Amino acid sequence: MKKILLVNPETPSTFWSFKNAIQFISKKASDIPLGLLTVASMLPQSWEKIFIDLNIEKLHDKDIEWADYVFLGGMSIQLDSFKKVARRCNGLETPVIAGGPLVTTEHERLVGIDHLVLGEAESILPKLVEDIEHDNVKAVYQCADFPLLHTTPAPMWSLLKQNKYAQMSIQYSRGCPFDCEFCSIVLLNGRNPRTKSKAQLLAELQSLYDSGWRGNVFIVDDNFIGKKQKLKKEVLPALIDWSQQHQYPFQFTTEASINLADDIDLLKLMVKAGFTHIFIGIETPNHESLAECGKAQNQKLDMIDAVKLLQKEGLRVSGGFIVGFDHDPPSIFEQQISFIQKSGIVTAMVGLLNAPTGTKLFNRLKSEDRLLNLMSGDNMDGSINFIPKMKYQELIKGYKQIVTTIYSPKAYYERVKLFLKEYKMPVKIPLRIKPEELHAFFRSIWKLGILENGRRYYWKLVFYTLFNHPKKFPTAITMAIYGFHFRKVIQGI
Secondary structure (H helix, E strand, O other): OOEEEEEEOOOOOOOOOOHHHHHHHOOOEOOOOHHHHHHHHHOOOOOEEEEEEOOOOOOOHHHHHHOOEEEEOOOHHHHHHHHHHHHHHHHOOOOEEEOOHHHHHHHHHOOOOOEEEEOOHHHHHHHHHHHHHOOOOOOEEEOOOOOOOOOOOOOOHHHOOHHHEOOEEEOOEEOOOOOOOOOOHHHHHOOOOEEOOHHHHHHHHHHHHHOOOOEEEEEOOOOOOOOHHHHHHHHHHHHHHHHHHOOOOEEEEEEOOHHHHHOHHHHHHHHHHOEEEEEEEEEOOOHHHHHHOOOHHHOOOOHHHHHHHHHHOOOEEEEEEEEOOOOOOOOHHHHHHHHHHHHOOOOEEEEEOOOOOOOHHHHHHHHOOOEOOOOOOOOOOOOOOEOOOOOHHHHHHHHHHHHHHHOOHHHHHHHHHHHHHHOOOOOOOOOOOOHHHHHHHHHHHHHHHHHOOOHHHHHHHHHHHHHHOHHHHHHHHHHHHHHHHHHHHHOOO
16 A cells, blocks of 8 residues: 655746635635646555645645655646745655646756656556556656546545635546647647547536535636537537536536637537636737737637627636737737727736747747746746847836736726626526625625725726626626736736
């Protein structure tokens, strides 16, 4: 019997951490470390396992000393915490087995890792488990292909302290049919989307339901609609039946490309299945910059019309935006502000272009001798890892202009009101007000309605929503709380 300690490094306060927002509902972390929990399910049942997420609890020396091996995962944004955990394990002479996106792409700059797992676990774990049992673990295990997902188990929910998280996560597919120059998805997961079966997905949802969870579920796919026909013919009809039978216990969030707006049948099926929120990489309203990065799918339609269609059909849209492309004109900053305000995208993440290791952008900039260092992994820390075509000072000044404008209380609350006006709530999703949500509302009154400088805009939103869109009031308060978090994040830029 082996003793395995699985550790998820700490994520700093970033745009997507929502740390300043989830405090309103007394949660410690927004998302779960899905990869580590799935790996835990792949390990032999007879092995003892302890899971520690540094976002919600502390790691003690006794935990490290107890283990035969420490399994350490992580993403680029968690690099500092990842290194600290590895050093502690080295000092206590407990071997470290590390994998995940950070390790796969950046292993050459990591020290103190005894055993590297490069790539996806499905192809690697059987041999790794065998070697652990025989105390003959190799230095490197590498996946040479992109494995099918038919053997991927459900996460080991029993290791998780669910009440500490704002939402749960599952995965249906890996890979994306598009190949944007700056994106590492194709590098990590390939261009041919691989999916789980309908039965697998439903079994995974049932296991999450049986664990007691009710609420938000993030389907963490690179592009959920990568295989549209399978979704429309098999998966979504089955998911609709499951959601209806269980009285819609989950509200789904996922990531997809904007061409979802071109398929109204698929869109309506997703809403009927329980999807309420979608993230889309919009990047830029400048067509030359879209062509530069290979984002052809965004050039084929009017993106503001597409966003409004999605929101009118019942999907709240979050968007990713980028400045710093070679073809960005001096007017790009005003263009981005105008697009974001007109679109009604409340959660608009605007970052400077960076080149992740191994991407097409990374290789191009390296060949042009423009690379400076490795990216930080933080979408909104104001850093850039290459020499831009635009004058650096002009780029940074313009970037700060965007984020300070769109997250100023006046502009932000105007965007929330526009969203509420155009958003159609899914009628199939039952309205459930949890005690923690009432608590969040009263906290918002204190922090946003009394303490914050922009409090008059908060109260305008409260009364506007109560008189014009009373059923959307919980959504309005959630958006107000998100704005508080975003304003905290941009203070460090």
